[in-house]
Amino acid sequence: NPSSGLAQQLKTYLTSGGSVVIFPDLDSDIKVYNSFLVALSLPQIQNLNKTASKVDQIDLQHPIFKTVFEEIPKNLDLPTVNRYYDFAENNASNKENIMSLPGGKLFFSKYGIGSGQVYLSATGLNANDGNFARHPVFVPLMYRLTLNSGLDDALYYNLGNDRALASKQLALGKNQTLKLTAKNFEIIPEVRQAGGKTLIYTADQIKLPGFYNLNLADSLIGVYSFNIGRTESDMHYLSKTELDELAEKSNLKIYDTDKDAVKLIAGSNKIGQTLWKLCLILSLIFIAAEILLIRFFNNPKKTI
The missing domain is CATH 3.40.50.880 (Class I glutamine amidotransferase (GATase) domain)
Structure with missing residues (x-):
């Protein structure tokens, strides 16, 4: 029992x-x-x-x-x-x-x-x-x-966003301090005990991404990874009124694919008609230029 x-x-x-x-x-x-x-x-x-x-x-x-x-x-x-x-x-x-x-x-x-x-x-x-x-x-x-059953450690922390690092509960002596170190970097963070865990506050002193070691005297307690935060792009959209105002200022025209389908098709046909005429005119010009070059600049030397 x-x-x-x-x-x-x-x-x-x-x-x-x-x-x-x-x-x-x-x-x-x-x-x-x-x-x-x-x-x-x-x-x-x-x-x-x-x-x-x-x-x-x-x-x-x-x-x-x-x-x-x-x-x-x-x-x-x-x-x-x-x-x-x-x-x-x-x-x-x-x-x-x-x-x-x-x-x-x-x-x-x-x-x-x-x-x-x-x-x-x-x-x-x-x-x-x-x-x-x-x-x-x-x-x-x-x-x-x-x-x-273990402590659910974070895979990484974001620079400037995460205020405290979590660790298993650490019993520190009167004169013992934790150190967070990396290459050419060392700080003594603030430590608090809360909810069966040890919370480590860096006071936004970590500025570069990378791996940082948490040490107690000569013992390695843990390793923490810091990454640059990757926030999503702003997915807000302009309303139709805002788009019309922007187009008017920029000398643009906005078409609605549902309402203006006929106009768009007619416009594309018109562009096609214009282009074939232009191609025909350019072809005639190049043919005329070739005839002139042959007529006036292709004079073979006469032999006696």
């Missing part, structure tokens, strides 16, 4: 941003378990349900499963349970249902606690409780939980 001391230690760990997965022992004392769950701000157990059931809802768009399946099968096989806990649930804002039993009952859900998260299962891993531990969905679930 979980103790109150364990609950207190887990509470501290969760507040610091940790992740915990709870698979309950269905043979434990429910009262003791409820004291443990209440200490973690989790729903209490109502009773042990021994009616066999099957998971009927799985949130495949949840970050845990979002990249697991390349193609979602139409008849997805889901875990079955022989016995499970019914919880006294309320509409908690910190709850995310990952898998549910019929009627929306909790089967496997995520609860945000402090800066961390608790993943609570309604059934245990014992073979007598169901096939959850042996089901194909179990391994990717545990793998993704492990990946998501």
Whole structure:
């Protein structure tokens, strides 16, 4: 049975941003378990349900499963349970249902606690409780939980836009300071502890893109990448009235392809007619020039 001391230690760990997965022992004392769950701000157990059931809802768009399946099968096989806990649930804002039993009952859900998260299962891993531990969905679930349990570091930061760098919580001594360094660059940033993380403020001292090392004494704590922000172009358009005013000032004419289609076709035909006449005139001029050149400048020398 979980103790109150364990609950207190887990509470501290969760507040610091940790992740915990709870698979309950269905043979434990429910009262003791409820004291443990209440200490973690989790729903209490109502009773042990021994009616066999099957998971009927799985949130495949949840970050845990979002990249697991390349193609979602139409008849997805889901875990079955022989016995499970019914919880006294309320509409908690910190709850995310990952898998549910019929009627929306909790089967496997995520609860945000402090800066961390608790993943609570309604059934245990014992073979007598169901096939959850042996089901194909179990391994990717545990793998993704492990990946998501760490600090979600940003891939890069934008120069001039990001005010603070995030790091895992660092315990600094009285005379210890962090340094952010690069080639020909070194600053001592401002450090704050918040929400189980260490926030590092550079005060807009980083001006060049590149990689910057975060050091504590001689130890490398992390590497941060800074890029130049790439904002999208302004996609606002001029109205028809504004276009007409601009065209009038610039001596341009604006056509509406729907309303002025006939004019555009007629205009293109007119241009075509003008060009063929011009080509004919130029051809006649060049032919006349060639005749004149042959007539007056091509005089072969007479031999005696």
